[in-house]
Amino acid sequence: MSAFVTPSEHTTRPTLQGTFGMSSSTHWLATAASQSVLERGGNAFDAATAGAFVLHVVEPHLNGPGGDMTGLFATAEAPGTPVVMMGQGAAPAGATVEHYRSLGLDLVPGAGGLAAAVPAAVDAWLLLLQEHGTWELADVLDCAIGYAEDGFPILARVTKQIESVRELFEQHWPSSAAQWIPDGRIPQPGELFRNPEYAQVLRELIAAGENASTREDRIAAARREWATGRVAKLASEFLSRPHRHSDGGDYAAVITEQDFAQSSARFEEAATIEFRGHTIAKVPHWSQGPVLLEALRILDGFDDERLDPSTELGAHTVLEALKLALADRDAHFGDNDLDLDEMLSEEYIASRRALIGERASAESRPGTVGGSSGDLPRLVTAAEFAATQSADLSSFGVGEPTVPGAGAGRPAEEPAPEAGAAAPFTAADPAEPGADETGAVRGDTCHIDVVDRWGNMISAMPSGGWLQSSPTIPGLGFCLGTRLQMMWLDEGRNAALTPGARPRTTLSPTLVLRDGQPVIALGTPGGDQQDQWQLLLVLRLLVGGYTPQQAIDAPAMHTTSLVGSFWPRTFEPAGALVEDRLGEDVIAGLEARGHRVTRAGDWALGRLSCVTRDPETGLLQAASNPRGAQGYSAGR
Template sequence: MTFTPPGPFTTRPTLRGTFGMSASTHWLATAAAQAVLERGGNAFDAATAGAFVLHVVEPHLNGPGGDMTGVFVTARDPGTPVVLMGQGPAPAGATPEHYRSEGLDLVPGSGALAAAVPAAVDAGLLLLRDHGTWELSAVLEFAIGYARDGHPVLGRVGATIAAVSELFREHWPTSAELWMPEDRIPAEGDLVRNPAYARTLERLVHAGSAESSRQARIDAARREWREGFVAQAMVEFVQTPHRHSSGTDHVGVLALGDVAAFEAGYEAAATVEFRGHTIAKTGPWGQGPALLQTVAILDGFDDDHLDPSTERGAHTILEAQKLALADREAYYGDTDVPLGYLLSAEYAASRRALITEQASHELRPGRVPGHTPFVPPLRTEYVPPALANDDGGTRRRAHGAGSGVGEPTVLATGETRGDTCHIDVVDRWGNMISATPSGGWLQSSPAIPELGFCLGTRLQMTWLEPGTPSTLTPGKRPRTTLTPTLVLRNGTAVAALGSPGGDQQDQWQLPYLLRTIVGGYTPQQAIDAPTFHTTSMPGSFWPRTWEPGGAVVEDRLGEDVIAGLERRGHRITRAGDWTLGRLSAVVRDPLTGVLQAAANPRGAQGYAAGR
C-alpha cells in the first residue's frame, strides 16, 4: 500500500456476509430494506421499500415531490450498468421570460416556482415494476406504517423546522400545521406522524386493486399519481401565491399536462476506466460525469499524487475537481453535451497539464471544438433584487434564505441544511443498486395538506441567462446534483455507493474510490477517513455563489496537511472533525459471493445491515 495507512480504529466494522446487504442514510430505511431481503425480496424490492421510508423519516432531506436517480445492474446482466432516470423536467410554463416578469434574476431556492415535475415516486414504481418481485402493497407497508403510526423523529428534523419556523408561521400555514402541530417543534425522539401521506400511499395502492396482474397494479398506481388525485392536488395548490426565497410572493407554474406527460425511464450509464475498474454514472444532465472527468485527469498521476490524506494528494485532487466542475458549468445540461470529448484521454491530459503546485483561484473551463463554454455570473455574495436598497445594500433577509432552503447542505462551517438521502442494496443473486432520493424537502415549499408533502426545488439549478447548456427550458431536465455511483471490475459490478451533499456528492465519493481502489482501504475505513471538498466553483443551488480558491476540510486531515494546503494558496475553512461526507456503500466479490456494507457515522444517522 502506497497510501497513508488507515488508522487502527473504525467507527463500525465493515459488514461481511453472503445473504444480502443494505446501507442508507437512516437506520429505519436500512432496516426496512433488509427486512425485504429477509422475506425473499430482491435488491430492487428492498431499495424501493427503503426509498419510500426515507420520504417519511428524513422529510428534511427528501420527499415524494422530489427526484431520484439510481445506477444498477441485474443478476442476469451484471456487467451492464443502467441508469434509473427519475429527474423531472421543467413545466411548460417555466420560461426565463416568465420568471423575469416576476422580478427575478435567479430561479428561487424555495417556493413552487422552483419545482420541476416530481419524479421520485414514479422512478421507484418503475423500478419495482420492471425489476422487483413484490406487490406494491407489501413494498409500501413500511412507509405507510411509519407515516400512519409514527416514528421517533431525528433531532435534525426538529432543528430544520426550527430554522424555518418563522417562515411557516407567517407565510406557509399548511407547513406549520403539518410539521409544527399546536405550534410545537418536535423534539428528538418524539413520535411524529404524517397521516396525510399514509393516505396518499394507500390510495395509490387501492388504485390498482382491481387489476389482474402485478405489473398492471403498479401501472395503475403510476397513472393515479400522474393523472389522478395527486396531480390534481399539486396543481391546484400552487395556484395560491406564497413566499419564495426571493422574499416575494408568487404562484407556481406546474400544470396537469406537465405531470401527466412525465414518466421515469432508463438510460445507458456514462463510464470511464480507472486502475482496472469501470466507474458508472448518470449522463451529463446530472453532475455525475464530473467525477468521471476528475478520475480521468487523476489517472495520469502516480499513486503518490492520489492519497487524500497527504498534502500533495489533497492538493492534486482539489485542483482536478476544480477543472472538472468548471466544465460542468460550461457544458453540462439536458442538451447536446460533447461528453465523448470531455472524457477522452487526450482532453484529460490537456486538463492535467494545468495543475501546478499552487491552488488556482480561477474558473477554468476547457475548450471543446465547435462549442463555446458558458461562464456563469460569478457571484461571491448574492442580494435578491427585492431585498436591495437603491445603493445595493441589504435591507433585510429573505424569509428562509439560508435557513434550510437549499441543498448545499454543508455550509463553510460544516453546518447542515436541507440535503439528500442515499441507499445501496445488494442481494445474494448479484442484483445491485445505488439510489439517491432527494428534493421535496419540508422546507422546499408549502405543504400540500391533502397529500402530506410539498413540491421540490430542482429548477434552481437552471440559469435564466439565454444560450447556456442549463438554461431554464420547458420540458428540459435541470442539471441535477444527484449522482449515485456503480463500480465494475472485469466486466462485473463490484460496488454501489453514494452520498448526500449537493455539489459535494461526487467530491466526497472520490476519496472513497481512491482509497478503496488504489489505497486498499476497506469500505468502512474509506468512509471514516477524513475528507474535504472545493467551493471554488459556482454553486448549483440558490443563490449560486462561489468562493475562489475555497477548500473545506475536516480537521482530522491534520495540522501539517492543512498548513501545507494553505501555503499552496487554498483558502481553507475548517469544518470540524466529523462533518463532511455521508457515504454508504455495498460491495460484492463476484468470485466468492462475499458481500460487504458500510455506512457513515457522521451525524449518528446512517447505518448498514446485512448477513
C-alpha cells in the first residue's frame, strides 16, 4: 500500500485510454493536429512535428519559429535508447562579453535583439521529420499553413499579452504593432487572426525541395532554405538597426546571416538515472534537465512517506531537495565540461541529502564538483532590483513566469476565499499576462507529447520567440527569441556569454523507461518551475501509484529560492509558492518550518501533460492540465 495521501477519485477529466495513439499538448488545436496525423497513418514524429508548427501559430505569446526547443524521444526500432533533440541555438559570433559591456550592460537584456540566440526550433523539427518521420513536409505543415492563412481563434491570453505591451509596440516596435495591432485595434478573444507572412515562410520551405528526388532530400532542402534563405537575410538586416531593449536602451543586435548558416540542430545522448525501477532520461546540463535527476537521486534515499508532496513532511523534503539541485544548476550548469556522473554519484548525492534538515534553508548551497564549488552570482531579490531601476520597464516581455502573473499570489497569512474549505475547480491561468514586481512582462512555453501504436514516443518543449520578445521582422511574421538572457556578462562564470555556446536553457522534457522500453513522456511549461512541477508528477506516478490525471490534478507547489533564469535574475530566499488546495494544515506546517509561503490560488501552478504506454499490453494513456482550460489530450 502506498504511503502517499490517497488521491481523489474525481478528476477534472478522465485519463484517456486506448491502443492506437495518444497526443497531449498545451493547446487543443495542436493536440487535434497531432492526432489527425496519427489517424491518417503518420507516426509519433510526424504527428509531433505537425502539432509543433501549429503551436507556432496559435500560441505566439508562448513560442515561435524564431525561438528554440528541446525534445526527448525513443523509437520503436531502438526503444531502450532515449535521444535528445537539440534545438537550442547558440550565441552569435558577435555576442561577446566585451561588446555587451561596452554598451554599459551588466546583464544581457531580457527583451530585444541583443538577447537573440540563433533560432534552432524549426531546424530541429525538420531534422526529426527527415530522420524519423514518414510524411512529406507539405502534408505535415498543412494544418499550420491553414491556420496562418485562413485564421485561428485567438486566445484571450494572447490578446491580454498584446495589451500589456501595446505601448512598447506603438512607441518603439512599429513592426510588432503592425502585426499584432492591425489598424490600431487589438484583436478580441475568439476573433479569427491570421499570419499570412509566416504562412509564406512555410510555403517557401516546401518549395525549396520541389526538385529533390526523395522525401529526405526535400526536407534537407527546406533546412538549407531556413538557414541561408530569406529568413536569415531579413532577420539579420532588420535587427541590425538599433531598437529598444528591456533596460531602456536602444541597441543593434549582433546576429548575422553567417550565424544562421552555421547553425544546425542535432541529436545527442540523454542523461539518465535509475529511480524506483525506472530509467529517467533528461537533456544534459546545458539545460536545467539534471535538476530533476539530482532531486530524484536525493529523494530516493528517503522513505516513501517523505516523498509525498501532499503532506507537510513530504512537501518540506521535496522543496529542500529542489533547492539543493537548483543551487547546483545555478553554480555549475552550462554548455561546459561538468562531470555529471560525479554530480549524480552516490557519494555526492549522500552529501547533499545530509543537508536537508527540519527547517527551511534560506541560502543557496551549491556543492563541490570536480574540485570546484561553482560560482554563484550576487543574490538580488525582486524588490531590491525594482528599487534600483529608473527606467519604466512595465512594457517588456522578458521571460517565463516565476509566479502566476502580476499580483496573483498572496501571502499565506491572507486567508483564501472560504478559508479552510477546498474551493471548487476553476480554470485559473497559470501564466496570466501582465507585469510582475520587477516590471517584466512574462512569456512562457509550450509542450507536446505523442505516442503511437508502434511504440514511438516523444516529449518536446517548444519555446522562445514570443511575440513580446523582440520586434516582429517585416515579411516573416515573427520575431527572434531572447534565450541569451540566461548567460552572464562575466567571462569567469559558468554559462558566461560566449560565441558559439548554448545558453543554459530551462526547456526540460522528460522521458521515462522501464525494462528498456519508453513508458512515459511528460513535461510542462514554466521556466524555472518545469522540473519542479515534473518532479511532483513523477513522484505521484512512480511512488504514489496515482493515475496520470490524478497526478496532474493534485495540488502543486514550487520553490522560488533560486537564481532566476530570466532577466533580471532575482532570488527569493526560502520562498515557496503553493496552491491553496495543499491544505491549511500543510501550509501552516511549512510556515512553521521557515518557508516563506505565498498562496497562488486553488488551480494555478503547472501545465503538465503526459502520455504513457504499457509495453506488455499495448495500453496507451494520456492526461493533460486543466488549469487555464487550454491543454487537452486526444487519443483512441
